[in-house]
Amino acid sequence: MLKIKRTNCIVAVFNDDHVLLGALRTAVAKGYNIIDVFTPFPVHGIEKTLGIKRSNLGIAAFVFGCIGLCFGLSLTYYTMTYDWRINIGGKPNWPLLSFVPVLFECTILITALGMVTTFYTICKLAPGVIPVIYDKRATDDRFVVLLEDDARGAEIRMIMKENGAEEIRDDVHVTDNFPGPSPLKLR
Amino acid sequence: MSIESPIREPLIFGDVNLHTITEDVCGPTEHKPTKAWWFGFTIACCGFAFGIFCFTWEVMFGIGTWGLNKTIGWGFDITNFVWWIGIGHAGTLISAILLLFRQEWRNSINRSAEAMTIFAVMCAGMFPIFHMGRVWNAHMFLPLPNDFGPLWPNFNSPLLWDVFAISTYFTVSLVFWYTGLLPDLASIRDRATTKMRWSIYNFLSFGWTGSVRHWNRFELVSLILAGISTPLVLSVHTIVSFDFATSVIPGWHTTIFPPYFVAGAIFSGFAMVHTLLVVARVTMKLENYITIGHLEAMAKIITLTGSMVGIAYGTEFFMAWYSGYKYEQFAFINRAFGPYWWAYWSMITCNVITPQLFWFRKIRRSPVAIFILSIFVNIGMWFERFVIIVISLHRDFLPSSWAMYVPTWVEAGMFIGTIGFFFWWFFLFAKFFPVIAMAEVKMIWKKTTTGKPAGAFLPLQDYDPDKAYQLADMNNPNYLDSAGGHDHGHSEHHHTEEPITH
Numbered sequence: 129m130l131k132i133k134r135t136n137c138i139v140a141v142f143n144d145d146h147v148l149l150g151a152l153r154t155a156v157a158k159g160y161n162i163i164d165v166f167t168p169f170p171v172h173g174i175e176k177t178l179g180i181k182r183s184n185l186g187i188a189a190f191v192f193g194c195i196g197l198c199f200g201l202s203l204t205y206y207t208m209t210y211d212w213r214i215n216i217g218g219k220p221n222w223p224l225l226s227f228v229p230v231l232f233e234c235t236i237l238i239t240a241l242g243m244v245t246t247f248y249t250i251c252k253l254a255p256g257v258i259p260v261i262y263d264k265r266a267t268d269d270r271f272v273v274l275l276e277d278d279a280r281g282a283e284i285r286m287i288m289k290e291n292g293a294e295e296i297r298d299d300v301h302v303t304d305n306f307p308g309p310s311p312l313k314l315r
Numbered sequence: 316m317s318i319e320s321p322i323r324e325p326l327i328f329g330d331v332n333l334h335t336i337t338e339d340v341c342g343p344t345e346h347k348p349t350k351a352w353w354f355g356f357t358i359a360c361c362g363f364a365f366g367i368f369c370f371t372w373e374v375m376f377g378i379g380t381w382g383l384n385k386t387i388g389w390g391f392d393i394t395n396f397v398w399w400i401g402i403g404h405a406g407t408l409i410s411a412i413l414l415l416f417r418q419e420w421r422n423s424i425n426r427s428a429e430a431m432t433i434f435a436v437m438c439a440g441m442f443p444i445f446h447m448g449r450v451w452n453a454h455m456f457l458p459l460p461n462d463f464g465p466l467w468p469n470f471n472s473p474l475l476w477d478v479f480a481i482s483t484y485f486t487v488s489l490v491f492w493y494t495g496l497l498p499d500l501a502s503i504r505d506r507a508t509t510k511m512r513w514s515i516y517n518f519l520s521f522g523w524t525g526s527v528r529h530w531n532r533f534e535l536v537s538l539i540l541a542g543i544s545t546p547l548v549l550s551v552h553t554i555v556s557f558d559f560a561t562s563v564i565p566g567w568h569t570t571i572f573p574p575y576f577v578a579g580a581i582f583s584g585f586a587m588v589h590t591l592l593v594v595a596r597v598t599m600k601l602e603n604y605i606t607i608g609h610l611e612a613m614a615k616i617i618t619l620t621g622s623m624v625g626i627a628y629g630t631e632f633f634m635a636w637y638s639g640y641k642y643e644q645f646a647f648i649n650r651a652f653g654p655y656w657w658a659y660w661s662m663i664t665c666n667v668i669t670p671q672l673f674w675f676r677k678i679r680r681s682p683v684a685i686f687i688l689s690i691f692v693n694i695g696m697w698f699e700r701f702v703i704i705v706i707s708l709h710r711d712f713l714p715s716s717w718a719m720y721v722p723t724w725v726e727a728g729m730f731i732g733t734i735g736f737f738f739w740w741f742f743l744f745a746k747f748f749p750v751i752a753m754a755e756v757k758m759i760w761k762k763t764t765t766g767k768p769a770g771a772f773l774p775l776q777d778y779d780p781d782k783a784y785q786l787a788d789m790n791n792p793n794y795l796d797s798a799g800g801h802d803h804g805h806s807e808h809h810h811t812e813e814p815i816t817h
């Protein structure tokens with residue numbers, strides 16, 4: 129069932145990334161509340177304009193790397209040195225150097241898996257998640273800005289139009305994204 | 316926004332804009348497959364089916380169905396394993412190392428190259444597993460508690476390092492590739508015209524929306540994954556080379572093996588990327604994105620790595636002589652002039668001599684020549700592994716145990732089977748997934764087409780790299796302005812760094 133509910137958001141659609149950046153800068157300067165921007169490719173400068181900080185995923189990667197290294201160390205130590213020592217030609221039972229390849233691979237594996245899982249978790253990305261899509265062309269060739277429709281709604285619309293927005297409309301929240309008509313036609 | 320020099324060859328040709336990029340890449344996933352696709356897919360299925368038969372035969376009757384003997388314990392199986400692993404190196408090199416070096420030509424080819432990596436590693440993994448004979452005990456590769464008391468794998472062994480290296484490489488490549496796929500799968504989802512299609516691609520795209528916060532993290536994740544994949548890709552073939560280099564067999568016991576194997580892996584990987592893309596770009600009509608310039612850039616890497624491999628062959632010979640160790644000397648003389656001389660000289664011809672033809676620009680820019688030469692490299696690199704493995708083993712320290720190795724139909728069939736398996740996956744990928752990283756190509760679209768000689772939107776066939784400089788219009792306001800923009804519906808507004816206030 130298609131459920132359509134009007135929200136207090138304005139959707140402004142742009143057809144060029146530089147026009148979009150200019151409009152965003154204006155909107156930020158005027159103190160409008162920009163909820164989100166949807167683009168088909170990463171447009172550098174938006175995050176700076178909106179004051180979004182650089183992600184801390186690098187720290188997550190480092191922590192997972194340390195966990196991976198500790199995992200590798202404990203695995204090799206437990207199996208080769210602690211649990212069942214095998215005398216291989218009288219060689220040492222804790223040959224750290226020959227563990228290096230395994231330690232390295234464990235570090236990389238846990239770093240990659242841990243960091244990517246963190247990324248999916250904080251972005252709330254998972255198989256089967258039904259996204260809220262404001263304009264289907266945001267993954268094609270349009271740049272979509274979602275603004276809060278507060279008391280200055282009319283002013284926001286005008287400023288966006290002046291700054292090159294191709295199209296401005298009220299947002300409608302569609303719970304079932306498919307196969308119903310797109311929000312475009314339902315406004 | 317940065318602008319490239321006008322004499323630098325555009326990375327995208329033709330009358331292309333953001334929407335046509337989406338159309339061109341998503342199109343093949345939305346239409347019924349072409350006749351060429353069915354033809355190729357059927358052949359791949361036949362190869363795959365024959366492979367299943369041969370693998371089953373081997374499991375039923377054991378390793379005795381192979382041509383191995385007491386002297387030559389590694390033959391086709393390990394040759395194929397190393398060959399496939401080597402092919403699997405180009406994808407991660409393109410997606411990780413070239414990302415760190417900011418080589419933007421990688422953006423059009425990284426998706427398919429990385430898919431190729433994943434399929435090649437799957438093929439590679441089968442050989443050591445089936446070489447065990449008792450495949451049902453394959454889990455004993457892993458450090459798992461088992462039925463035989465507290466008996467663990469030996470972490471001193473390069474063969475166990477291989478297990479870790481290859482499983483890590485496969486997992487990290489898969490994660491890297493799939494994370495990069497999300498935005499493009501979302502593009503396909505948003506174009507879906509049926510509920511079924513929407514549901515499938517929505518499931519696959521994890522609910523990607525293109526939000527600025529997601530992109531912000533996405534780019535950082537890609538960068539870190541590239542950073543950790545770079546040492547990983549170098550480590551994998553290094554560890555594969557340890558399988559040989561840590562032994563005492565003349566011809567194997569060589570300290571230059573790690574760099575030599577890594578260079579060889581990149582060499583053969585790029586050759587396979589060439590083989591696939593020269594065909595795919597034409598059959599899938601992607602010539603505007605995978606241009607002659609892309610093929611040329613890869614040809615240059617092939618020449619470089621091929622020459623490195625050539626130097627390694629020479630160094631091995633020199634070291635054999637210089638070491639004064641007569642068994643080593645014999646091993647190398649036997650390589651070149653023993654009963655397997657034809658394998659050695661095929662290797663030299665295909666790996667060292669023919670890739671040098673890429674010094675000529677005409678050859679480097681001719682898809683037909685590239686295709687033929689890439690096949691030569693694929694063959695040459697297969698022979699390299701055969702030479703190293705079989706020729707080093709067949710005449711060892713004890714002349715009474717010298718032997719010859721002839722593969723059986725089962726071994727040949729298993730090799731054919733993995734080739735079929737590889738192409739089976741590749742055809743499915745080309746049909747159902749975006750073969751070009753759309754978001755990444757869109758990112759460089761404006762930069763690479765602005766201010767170029769005959770402007771952007773140049774038909775590919777009209778581009779002549781020799782004339783690019785003369786054609787470069789230094790007075791082109793778009794170029795000097797460093798603002799970007801041509802009148803194709805985009806970028807009429809110039810971008811300035813200061814915040815715009817009204």
